[in-house]
Amino acid sequence: MNHFEQNKIKVGISSCLIGFKVRFDGGHKRSGYCEKVLSSFFDFQPICPEMGIGLGTPRKTIRLVRSADEVIKVVASDGSFDVTDKLRDFAQQTSADLNHISGYIFCAKSPSCGMERVTVYKEGGNQGARDGIGLYAQQIMQDHPLLPVEEDGRLNDTKLRENFITRVLAFHKWQSLMADGVSKHALTTFHAEHKYLLMAHDPNTYKSLGPLLGQNELALEQTAEQYIKGFMAALKHIPTRKGHTNTLQHLQGYFKKQLNSQQRVDLAEQIDKYRQGLLPLMAPITLIKHYLTQYPDDYLSQQVYLNPHPEELKLRYEH
Template structure:
């Protein structure tokens, strides 16, 4: 199995409170056990706390997002201590320095760092909606629209966690490819490694990627940008059981000459059991990896789908 895309140093932006820094308004932290104890074995975290960075003290009065005549402000509930511009300016200052990060973990619900669903209060304080984006987070995501981003709370969900980590490794792999100088050949090789991963997430995006590369001329850098957009958009969609099962069936086809009738039947049964929700993904996947060891196939061995992140993270066992 090809593991070369795990070799490099990976930098991940993170809200400082999530790695245990006591920078929250009440001088507490919200340490993420997964980030610190598991993911942290494979990546280096680059922490930011925009509220402290712009000079707010610890502890500090809470600030919130307030809709003032259609414009979002971040301030105390009574409108004093408005830090909207400072937070935005800080985001715009930090964003260009993050070109080498491969993902970002934001602190949920924060008026500065929330990725989505941040509370926005009405001016009179009587009502609120949950459709805001943290002022700092918005600047980072605007600068890097395809950067894998996630929030601490959502990382408690096994499928969202696995999806985020897979996106981080794919994004880093593409960054390494770009840094080495894109060429038509390199892009085609990259795509051939990601074919089945793309297929499992989104069959339409998989086809779109193929069409894009088929019309590649000398505009390699432009095609590269478009390819990354297709790949990351597809991977953001959680792969369904149906998507995985169809992909596994395609892979099974590679062994049609080697397997006897009962082996084929057994593998088919495992794939169907997975599709029906009776067994986890690891069951058919382990069997395919076993046959790949027995009957080596270079093309399959290169497929990122079979191992999109380090085994030690154990991310595929729960679904």
Template structure:
């Protein structure tokens, strides 16, 4: 079973979320969850584009303004335009962040907002929540598979679990790349993620096997296509029905080992989960218990059973 190294994984984060007094009013938006909980498991890389281009704090607030042909980043009065400086910095900075395994952004910010950033009509205070922050857009363009989330959305337990599942999977892929990708390693990687992929998106899981078996494609092309589809599958939130299917597949590996009573106990635990009577941790705990008694190397290596450290308490939502 995979062992997680504390603070081995590096996450980008909006500097204000760690308590940095970098906001336009000289304040911060410190996140207790990020600062107190996540800091024990990740090494944060704080970034504030507005400070980086020399705006200082406090400073005039800036916003996205829609002109006929483009969106500009200006202060409220319009005499300060930092569009070019911000875009240049964000593109250059993001290009150096290939070591990150995820990014947590501050919502609504004209530089960091992942979505629903207010874009004002030029010369008015009328706006629509249709924008994307300059840094967020650069991240999505440069590293399209990188897990990115806004801090506030992490209050949703399903979004939180999905985000960190992708962070740990992304990091696992980075480790594979560093060791040198081969078809054998790709096949082994895919085998370890079988049931996690089934829990998230069975359709895309079924596309990955034939891709790995396609001998007509160069190894590098297979790896690239695999990773794109792999991350797309994990972006789907795991459903109760898909979790049930994954659990039942795993259950099949114990059919020759468990007693009649143990089989009934595991089946009941899975059905109780499917019917919403018990949390996902109940059948998972039972499976892990049976693995201690009846070892199965193939099942023990399944990332599904241990996609992130238990101490993060991410599976409490299911």
């Protein structure tokens, strides 16, 4: 059992995605990736808000409806009942008890759980626009703006998948740091360990966060609050090939005195082939990690960029 498995991270999830038969038709919407892969590393907390407010299963379908005065309600598709207030109350009560989770996976398109592009119907008709957010998901995201969230379908995209898992693990590390008590040393250590991860995701934010930690004008708690806002916003950016290449070249610089001429050529070629799209990201990173075992460097060994998530997930082999 590896480090990630020993320390399973608590993540919220729509119950139907891990096989609970809670959907309107008595079925589920099982995500094989969540159930068979991520469950080895995440301790899922399943929640179904529609069951939570007592709708039961099977049940009539519900939908988002926009009234003439632009108020969005959650009602039965046949208009026979309105569960807006019940759902909002459930969302508020549940949200207040979710400070311990480090991420959330929502069920796409759901009027309760969809995080984006949920159909909102015009009142009294069947025409709608896909510009809504599930009422429950909206409350969770509003109350926990730093919380990494994703939808089941979007996890099929390898870049979105890696980005979400990277954010969950980084946020969990931050939560652990806060639980132990914030200190200047803890903040600077966290920033140092995530230097190259930040550089790959958003170099401009990386450049601004260092000086933030160096100032003495704000109270420590305020500094920490501003830092993590910038940090999590930066990680939302999907790293580009250019961003990774720049980061890899910075890492390459640490070995210029230790490597012989052939080793330097090999590493430079691996990075350039990645830049051209001829090799996956894992190739130059594996070589850097190999050189790190030959020429140990404490600072580089602590870099989250080199090991941001479990190797078993194979998240860097496809790009």
